[in-house]
Amino acid sequence: MSIAKTYTPADVEAKWYQRWQEQGFFKAKANPRKKPYTVVIPPPNVTGVLHMGHMLNNTIQDVLVRRARMQGKEACWVPGTDHASIATEAKVVALLKEQGIEKKDLTREQFLEHAFAWKEKYGGIILEQLKQLGASCDWDRTRFTMEPELTEAVLRVFVDLHQKGLVYRGIRMVNWDPLGQTALSDEEVIPKDVMAKMYHLKYEVVSSEYVDSAQEQGEKSQYSIPNTQYLTVATSRPETIMADVAVAVNPNDPRYTHLHGAKVRIPLLNREIPVILDEYVSIDFGTGALKVTPAHDLNDYELGVKHNLPVIDILNNDGSLNEKAVLYVGQDRFAARRNIVKDLEEAGHLVKVEEYASIVQTSERTKAVIEPRLSLQWFLKMEHLAKPALEVVENDTVKLHPAKFKNTYRVWMENVRDWCISRQLWWGQQIPAYYLPDGTYVVALTAEEALIQAREQSGNADLQLTDLRQDEDVLDTWFSSWLWPISVFDGFKDPDNADVNYFYPTNDLVTGPDILFFWVARMIMAGLEYRKEVPFRNVYLTGIVRDAQGRKMSKQLGNSPDPLDLIKQFGADGVRTGMLFSAPAGNDLLYDEKLVEQGRNFSNKLWNAFRLIKGWEVDAALPFPNEKAVEWFSAKLNATIAELDEHFEKFRMSDALMTVYKLVWDDFCSEYLEMIKPAYQAPIDPETLRLTTVFLETLLKLLHPFMPFITEEIWHELKERGPKEYVCVAAWPKVQPVANSAEVLARMERALGIVGGVRTIRNQKGLGPNKPLTLAAKTDDAQLLTDYDGIIRKLAALTDVSVVTEAPAASVGFVAGSSEFFVPLEGQIDLGAEKERLSKELEYAQGFRDSVLKKLANEKFVANAKPDLVERERQKLADAEAKITALEQSLAAL
RNA sequence: GGGAGAUUAGCUCAGCUGGUUCAGAGCAUCUGCCUUACAAGCAGAGGGUCACUGGUUCGAACCCAGUAUCUCCCACCA
Numbered sequence: 001m002s003i004a005k006t007y008t009p010a011d012v013e014a015k016w017y018q019r020w021q022e023q024g025f026f027k028a029k030a031n032p033r034k035k036p037y038t039v040v041i042p043p044p045n046v047t048g049v050l051h052m053g054h055m056l057n058n059t060i061q062d063v064l065v066r067r068a069r070m071q072g073k074e075a076c077w078v079p080g081t082d083h084a085s086i087a088t089e090a091k092v093v094a095l096l097k098e099q100g101i102e103k104k105d106l107t108r109e110q111f112l113e114h115a116f117a118w119k120e121k122y123g124g125i126i127l128e129q130l131k132q133l134g135a136s137c138d139w140d141r142t143r144f145t146m147e148p149e150l151t152e153a154v155l156r157v158f159v160d161l162h163q164k165g166l167v168y169r170g171i172r173m174v175n176w177d178p179l180g181q182t183a184l185s186d187e188e189v190i191p192k193d194v195m196a197k198m199y200h201l202k203y204e205v206v207s208s209e210y211v212d213s214a215q216e217q218g219e220k221s222q223y224s225i226p227n228t229q230y231l232t233v234a235t236s237r238p239e240t241i242m243a244d245v246a247v248a249v250n251p252n253d254p255r256y257t258h259l260h261g262a263k264v265r266i267p268l269l270n271r272e273i274p275v276i277l278d279e280y281v282s283i284d285f286g287t288g289a290l291k292v293t294p295a296h297d298l299n300d301y302e303l304g305v306k307h308n309l310p311v312i313d314i315l316n317n318d319g320s321l322n323e324k325a326v327l328y329v330g331q332d333r334f335a336a337r338r339n340i341v342k343d344l345e346e347a348g349h350l351v352k353v354e355e356y357a358s359i360v361q362t363s364e365r366t367k368a369v370i371e372p373r374l375s376l377q378w379f380l381k382m383e384h385l386a387k388p389a390l391e392v393v394e395n396d397t398v399k400l401h402p403a404k405f406k407n408t409y410r411v412w413m414e415n416v417r418d419w420c421i422s423r424q425l426w427w428g429q430q431i432p433a434y435y436l437p438d439g440t441y442v443v444a445l446t447a448e449e450a451l452i453q454a455r456e457q458s459g460n461a462d463l464q465l466t467d468l469r470q471d472e473d474v475l476d477t478w479f480s481s482w483l484w485p486i487s488v489f490d491g492f493k494d495p496d497n498a499d500v501n502y503f504y505p506t507n508d509l510v511t512g513p514d515i516l517f518f519w520v521a522r523m524i525m526a527g528l529e530y531r532k533e534v535p536f537r538n539v540y541l542t543g544i545v546r547d548a549q550g551r552k553m554s555k556q557l558g559n560s561p562d563p564l565d566l567i568k569q570f571g572a573d574g575v576r577t578g579m580l581f582s583a584p585a586g587n588d589l590l591y592d593e594k595l596v597e598q599g600r601n602f603s604n605k606l607w608n609a610f611r612l613i614k615g616w617e618v619d620a621a622l623p624f625p626n627e628k629a630v631e632w633f634s635a636k637l638n639a640t641i642a643e644l645d646e647h648f649e650k651f652r653m654s655d656a657l658m659t660v661y662k663l664v665w666d667d668f669c670s671e672y673l674e675m676i677k678p679a680y681q682a683p684i685d686p687e688t689l690r691l692t693t694v695f696l697e698t699l700l701k702l703l704h705p706f707m708p709f710i711t712e713e714i715w716h717e718l719k720e721r722g723p724k725e726y727v728c729v730a731a732w733p734k735v736q737p738v739a740n741s742a743e744v745l746a747r748m749e750r751a752l753g754i755v756g757g758v759r760t761i762r763n764q765k766g767l768g769p770n771k772p773l774t775l776a777a778k779t780d781d782a783q784l785l786t787d788y789d790g791i792i793r794k795l796a797a798l799t800d801v802s803v804v805t806e807a808p809a810a811s812v813g814f815v816a817g818s819s820e821f822f823v824p825l826e827g828q829i830d831l832g833a834e835k836e837r838l839s840k841e842l843e844y845a846q847g848f849r850d851s852v853l854k855k856l857a858n859e860k861f862v863a864n865a866k867p868d869l870v871e872r873e874r875q876k877l878a879d880a881e882a883k884i885t886a887l888e889q890s891l892a893a894l
Numbered sequence: 895g896g897g898a899g900a901u902u903a904g905c906u907c908a909g910c911u912g913g914u915u916c917a918g919a920g921c922a923u924c925u926g927c928c929u930u931a932c933a934a935g936c937a938g939a940g941g942g943u944c945a946c947u948g949g950u951u952c953g954a955a956c957c958c959a960g961u962a963u964c965u966c967c968c969a970c971c972a
Contacts, residue, residue, distance in 0.1 A: 237972085408898070411897065517967095607932080608934095860953090
């Protein structure tokens, strides 16, 4: 038979994925005899494509799910997509524009038709891509946040929250995205550091009550005496002066006491506005005078309310100036700014321009600069929902991994503000509020129900459906995704159905910290509000995938590899393990192709271990010579399984992978297989083959969650399997205690230490790996040499191992444990070098002994330290002294 | 401006309640090897004042205080 020397993933991956699906391994059904294990996918944007972040995130989920499945749980991973209202609508608008169609020329229905067509065409590509990664989702459960059932869930919740008095409508200063032309929630706004310009503008003072009080106290003032004819204000937004309704100064500012009660004239416009006094104004920032523009700044709005000022809104939805501005009407805000600066300068109103570091708020989705804007929006009160949601994280009912995110979570929850849930878009769930002709409104699940309510509310029994007008706005996307863990099991339509009762609460959620508030926190709120139970127990927060230089991956930089290309090149298993090698929870992953290369190499290593075993011929007559090797590997394997389980419990995925990686590569391949490997083309005894096959099968099981494809391939190539016998559903190995495990491991470690010593000498002396050598040991543990004789001779390529009392002449030595070993080497001995080596060794041992002595001589140590610790120190001292004696003798013998 | 976390080998990170294994792992580097499972490999080696300064303790990478640097989160100074 011949097996390919290198593993070629492309040949087998699609095959196994299909088989698993045919077998229905990924399907989950409520099964009272099994424990449920549930994960809901963070639904990717329906029109999105797979990027590296998805790869990391979904690999982690798949590892968790596959392991749970093998542990005999009813593993249920629910896939699906998100309608992503702003992002998708923006994409559709852009696409239509390319076709020469403007959104404003379409009706809502026509637009939605286009949007759904787009969704049908491109939607769900990402889910197909996930299959190539090996994601073991229950595809029959695939959901979409805007499908009819989930939309109904959203509407039900809206109606319910409205009935509870938690949803309200109000005029508030909201974050307006002039590009998306919609309001955004506070969480969708990203502050960006910029260098901005501060314009100092002169406003002419026009007051009859002018009193020059500043002049009198001028000498005492730390501030320069202002121009009495003008008041200078500092602003970063000169184009909004047309919306000014006042100029505010601090009442305690001595520079401006003469202006108390005065009026000033807006430049260019010449409209008069009052000077108001408010301690909100900082004396030492800017000029100490603040222009008040209630329509376009939150603080100004609050000042306006406090001082009873009018509101002048000079902006259109798209960020251009409207006729209320009088000047620059129709120009975009930034164009208007450029123009007005020029005009102000010409008119002599521009005193100076300063550069200063500032922050602009931008839209997370469209990147547009946010315009604070007063508008009528729907809000959800958060206080009632946030309180219990904070509590369950504080008391670890929901555990965040890593736990440091608890702090972030707490701060946000304690300061949470009401959630603006309306969006001025079409792609999404239209708000089920219906306006009556009299301007009042009702909220109901359907138009028909709304009509009944409306008739009652208005006392007008003749109202018709056509008299009602439904709110134009849709709900924030997150208003559907916060219900996801419940809605995917139809928990709103049918709150007592078998699925939701069985699979909810889910177990683990894997997502990025960037949506901790958007999504995670709100799911916890919804879960507690609607099921009285948290939606999940553990939240694993991944990092961001960056490039090797730590930059975020982006299309512009071109530093983001195509995940599907990577899978083609390195295999899904290689990519999965590559991503996981260096991805502790919460840490950013610096992606480097070397990582997936390492993953690919690991696949190949495993493949070749299989090739070796598969290639052996059996001779039934041979005795079993590998008791020590088998005993040791059993112990090692079981110790490692325990370690692995612990890593999983703590969600240390990288550590878990590294643990199996080393078990396979170092312990199994480098040590165990080398110990039992028959000579070239020699047959193997049946018992060793049987046991080794079992070992390999166990390793395949441990590896399967990480590397599903290659493990399944080898599983089936290794021997004939029953029709349902897949590693995918094999039982996860349990720790089986091995007698004297610690001692077995320790003794083999010492034996391997001897092997290492001989190999080091081979390397140092340039002897090559196979030159026959002998070994002489000065040791008080001759039994070790007897027990491990075969292993030591084989791995170190020795023809003979003997016990001696004196160092043989002309030999090179090394120390392992407290014993000394010698390799006789005719004519290759450098006496000087040997002396130097021994002296160094001796010096180190003496230093070590002295430090232990010092410790033991310290009365306080002996008195305060734990007794067994002191005992150990005494043992260390004895060992060190024995070693020193041996070294001194050897040195004297030279 | 407020808060949280971090700083350990060239890189990415472990290091649990201070005390065997306390200075580790993987990758990278260097030196030998095409030794018939694997050169996508084998064998071996060299890398660190545990950010800095003090303190507590018999004993500190670990506890405390301060300093520096970095990251993240929150925040309305025009």
